[in-house]
Amino acid sequence: MSRNHTREKFRKVRIDPGVIDQACTNLGLGDDKLGAKLRRSQTTIRQWRKGDTVPTASDLVRLQFLTGRPYSTMLICEDGGDDTDQVA
Helix, strand or coil, rough: CCHHHHCCCCCCCEEEEHHHHHHHHCCCCCCHHHHHHHHCCHHHHHHHCCCCCCCCHHHHHHHHHHHCHHHHHEEEEECCCCCCCCCC
């Protein structure tokens, strides 16, 4: 069996940047103050926005509380193609 047949396809998961926007809007805060409220740095919030890092489960719970947004709409899965799906 060739190497290509044994390779698993992995998905990249990132937070929907709209979640961060919604939290900032709901609270009237910028990324720096939102980060402080979540006990994270402004740099971390920017990394989440860009998809460089992913919030922890406890971060997502806090964001869910701040936004009222269902958890299932907070993350976006991307595979190797152009398709983007929200986690359901």
